[in-house]
Amino acid sequence: MNKIEKTINNNNIKIYIDNNLEDKINCKINKYSDNISFIIKNLKRNYKNKLSNINSNKIYVDDGEKIKSSLYFNMVIKKLLSRGIERDGIISYFGGGTLGDLIGYTSSVYKRGIKFIAVPTTLLSQVDSSIGGKTAINFMGVKNAIGSFYNPEIIFDDVDFLVNSDINLLKEGMSEVIKMALIYDKQFFEYLDNNSLNTVYNSESLKNIIHKSINIKLDVVSRDFYDLKKIRYLLNFGHSIGHAIESYTDNKISHGVAVANGMVMESYIAYKSGYSKKLYDTIKNIIKKYNIDLINFNTMDTEKLILYMKNDKKMEDNILNMVMIDDIGKSGIMKIDLNSVRRYINLYRDENK
Ligand SMILES: NC(=O)c1ccc[n+]([C@@H]2O[C@H](COP(=O)([O-])OP(=O)(O)OC[C@H]3O[C@@H](n4cnc5c(N)ncnc54)[C@H](O)[C@@H]3O)[C@@H](O)[C@H]2O)c1
Numbered sequence: 586m587n588k589i590e591k592t593i594n595n596n597n598i599k600i601y602i603d604n605n606l607e608d609k610i611n612c613k614i615n616k617y618s619d620n621i622s623f624i625i626k627n628l629k630r631n632y633k634n635k636l637s638n639i640n641s642n643k644i645y646v647d648d649g650e651k652i653k654s655s656l657y658f659n660m661v662i663k664k665l666l667s668r669g670i671e672r673d674g675i676i677s678y679f680g681g682g683t684l685g686d687l688i689g690y691t692s693s694v695y696k697r698g699i700k701f702i703a704v705p706t707t708l709l710s711q712v713d714s715s716i717g718g719k720t721a722i723n724f725m726g727v728k729n730a731i732g733s734f735y736n737p738e739i740i741f742d743d744v745d746f747l748v749n750s751d752i753n754l755l756k757e758g759m760s761e762v763i764k765m766a767l768i769y770d771k772q773f774f775e776y777l778d779n780n781s782l783n784t785v786y787n788s789e790s791l792k793n794i795i796h797k798s799i800n801i802k803l804d805v806v807s808r809d810f811y812d813l814k815k816i817r818y819l820l821n822f823g824h825s826i827g828h829a830i831e832s833y834t835d836n837k838i839s840h841g842v843a844v845a846n847g848m849v850m851e852s853y854i855a856y857k858s859g860y861s862k863k864l865y866d867t868i869k870n871i872i873k874k875y876n877i878d879l880i881n882f883n884t885m886d887t888e889k890l891i892l893y894m895k896n897d898k899k900m901e902d903n904i905l906n907m908v909m910i911d912d913i914g915k916s917g918i919m920k921i922d923l924n925s926v927r928r929y930i931n932l933y934r935d936e937n938k
Pocket residue numbers: 625627628648649650653680681682683684686706707709710713714715716717718719720721746747749750751754757840
């Protein structure tokens with residue numbers, strides 16, 4: 586059993602990483618007479634038996650970016666009220682990052698805050714979205730417009746949910762895993778570079794990867810919980826361009842693929858601004874190694890991408906604070922104006938026709 590415990594912002598965070606965590610989950614949930622579990626419908630097909638072992642009051646719900654909305658927020662609140670859930674009860678969720686963001690946010694405001702348990706079921710949600718206390722829903726087309734900083738009581742990362750799902754879903758999370766290694770941990774990066782999507786697609790490797798990634802994220806977050814000191818910024822490597830790609834394509838290109846391509850483009854921009862070409866090549870190669878699709882930027886309008894980047898929280902007076910990799914495992918912030926970004930994206934397009 587892999588267990589991580591860390592105190593962040595006076596909260597003691599406990600994370601279990603293992604297979605067959607049903608008993609542990611039940612043990613925690615059953616301490617509360619008022620309990621309710623929100624579970625994504627998608628899990629019914631492959632995890633019927635596993636879910637039937639969970640002793641809680643279950644509600645099956647949709648998922649995807651659409652549920653991070655005021656509509657679904659209202660739906661969850663209505664369910665909690667109609668089931669008479671009091672503030673000393675517990676909410677749990679079983680699903681990916683979208684359900685996690687919705688339930689985390691709802692828990693933070695329901696009756697001024699109720700405890701919740703996270704059971705993230707995608708690699709991305711296990712290594713990234715469930716860690717660090719950020720919760721959110723989208724509003725009027727603005728991603729994560731309404732949210733809070735609120736940690737779950739406990740997180741159960743059950744790798745059974747990963748090894749029995751489509752290997753393609755793993756790529757989404759691997760993109761964030763690769764990012765964590767690049768910004769923070771050279772040895773971990775070498776481990777990933779010596780492996781591939783197929784060789785990590787098993788319980789033991791995944792437990793190791795999840796453990797290492799979570800430790801990196803916790804380390805960064807513990808130094809800047811409220812995202813005020815520009816330390817959490819480092820977790821945004823690949824996200825300046827990545828978010829622009831997601832907005833441009835109306836989320837048709839998924840978060841993981843967008844971030845991976847963001848890392849490629851941002852390291853290209855860094856290389857053209859005087860940083861190492863070798864690093865850019867290394868980053869592009871590992872994205873290929875994990876079979877993450879490389880986007881053809883020639884199919885996109887550079888001006889439109891730049892427009893979306895103007896909304897980036899890392900923009901200051903037309904200057905982008907872009908995360909760049911100094912060396913594998915070491916990251917920093919590079920200031921670059923949008924005209925240069927535009928020029929380098931166009932250069933990349935010319936070189937990759
Ligand atoms: N709060 C944060 O700090 C933070 C950080 C990163 C990302 N996010 C958010 O996370 C969300 C993306 O999370 P995601 O990638 O988990 O997306 P998701 O929740 O949409 O899940 C992706 C897909 O996987 C399916 N799925 C989930 N578990 C499964 C399983 N075990 N087997 C088979 N299918 C399964 C879902 O039904 C869905 O179709 C975005 O909204 C993003 O903004 C939040």
